[in-house]
Amino acid sequence: MSNELSCGALQDQTEHAALRSYAVTPEMLLAAQPQVADWARLAAEGYATVLNLRSDPERAAEQQRNAEAAGLRYLHRPWPAYQLEREHIDELAAIIEAPATGRLVFHCRSATRVGLMWLLYRQLHYGWTREQAEAELRAAGYDDDSLDTFGFCADDYFERATEAVAE
Numbered sequence: 001m002s003n004e005l006s007c008g009a010l011q012d013q014t015e016h017a018a019l020r021s022y023a024v025t026p027e028m029l030l031a032a033q034p035q036v037a038d039w040a041r042l043a044a045e046g047y048a049t050v051l052n053l054r055s056d057p058e059r060a061a062e063q064q065r066n067a068e069a070a071g072l073r074y075l076h077r078p079w080p081a082y083q084l085e086r087e088h089i090d091e092l093a094a095i096i097e098a099p100a101t102g103r104l105v106f107h108c109r110s111a112t113r114v115g116l117m118w119l120l121y122r123q124l125h126y127g128w129t130r131e132q133a134e135a136e137l138r139a140a141g142y143d144d145d146s147l148d149t150f151g152f153c154a155d156d157y158f159e160r161a162t163e164a165v166a167e
Contacts (some may be wrong), residue, residue: 020111022140028096030114030140031107034063039070048102049073051095053113073100081113084120084157092117093125115142116150120157130154 004140019038022032029047032160033054050067052060055078060163064074075095095101106114122133136145142150 014125018026020140021105021120022111022115022137024136024140027103029105029116030111030118031105032111033109034107036066039066039072042105043070043072046103047072047105048099049104051075051077051092051104051106053077053079053106053108053117068124072105073102079113079117081108082153082156084153085109086124086161089117089124092121096121096129104160112149115146116153119124119154121148123154149162 019031019034021029023029029042034050039050040145048157050063050072052063052075054060054063054076057076057078060076060078064076077088077091077095078123079091092106096104119130119133119137122128122132122136130151132158134150137150138147
């Protein structure tokens with residue numbers, strides 16, 4: 001594994017490509033940026049809530065209109081791509097575990113940040129090992145490059161958390 005990987009190193013999704021997504025559980029879909037046509041399909045597949053991590057408030061407002069028009073509940077949490085903190089993972093856990101959430105589409109631009117957050121969520125809230133969390137992501141379709149990126153970023157997260165406790 002190279003320490004030169006960026007936490008956002010995965011390729012961009014094109015505007016007209018099929019939605020890049022990874023069903024990690026029957027209730028959780030990790031996804032890249034959905035397009036207008038995707039919202040109704042996601043609702044028809046039984047998803048109830050969308051959690052958007054993108055930081056652009058104008059784009060988020062437009063996505064909220066489109067998602068709600070399709071019957072989806074919409075949440076916007078512009079958590080950072082880098083320098084994730086425990087509070088972000090804990091808030092994600094609260095959203096996932098809230099009964100009102102139902103089936104969740106969790107998305108960012110490229111499905112990288114959501115994959116990383118899922119890996120950290122499994123480790124911090126379920127006590128899973130890195131290997132267990134990576135195996136789930138791999139089974140959902142993430143590739144070796146993605147897992148290398150997640151590993152690099154997770155190492156950064158845990159190093160910062162350790163340093164904060166030591167101070």
